Amino acid sequence: MNVTPFLMFQNSDAEEAMNFYVSLFDDGKVVSIERYGDEEPDRKGTVKLAVFTLAGREHKCIDSPPVHEFTFTPSMSLFVDCDSEEQLQRLYDALGEGRQALMPLGSYGFSRKFGWVNDRFGVSWQLNLP
Template identity: 40%
Template sequence: MKSITPSLTFEGRAEEAMKYYEETFKDAEIRMIRKYDDADPELEGKVMQGAIMIQDQLIMMMDSSVPHEFTFTPSMSFYIECSTPQEIELYYRKLKKQGAIHMPLDEYGFSRQFAWLQDQFGVTWQLNLS
């Protein structure tokens, strides 16, 4: 195996999500965006293939070329181990905006500070400060 990379499929908001994550995370950088051209007018300008690096994790992103009945689910999430209370609070504040909170930022028996939330794109994040 050469590599294994998470891939997220959006319904028309992949580029918006990539830009949002690049702004949200201090160590994020959009590495590549290839868009559909005018050969398919319904998809023109949408992301055919994109890649963003967050910290040292490459994440592929794309807009679906066909309608589907599924979306993101909280059973699959990105787990972030934060370095400071300020960092976890920053990510919590940014990611919860227009999203949903599954577990509010708090002290839990297994963690000094932990939160589980879903961002405005439906992607789920677990934030931890051990």
């Protein structure tokens, strides 16, 4: 049995988001990508299913063919324990660029430093320095 984070994008953002995330983690990589083909001409070339790794963990993402009434919400987030303050700051700056922080970087009593941001794709990230 395995549990894998699965991100569904609605605006054909899956590949851009995946490549952005992979670029932020030293060991990040795209494992596989399957695209819609001629059978769905309105979706052709978008991500049918992609697999990528961040910090040794597998994630999956898709571009959803139908538009839904919902999107990402901060009630579900990716939690990252960082190895250094520099790493925390770099991720916080990149993921939160141009966005309002849900919790600005600071000491909240449960870690040395913590910040919570929604990235430009709407995915929520909790960044922690234990």
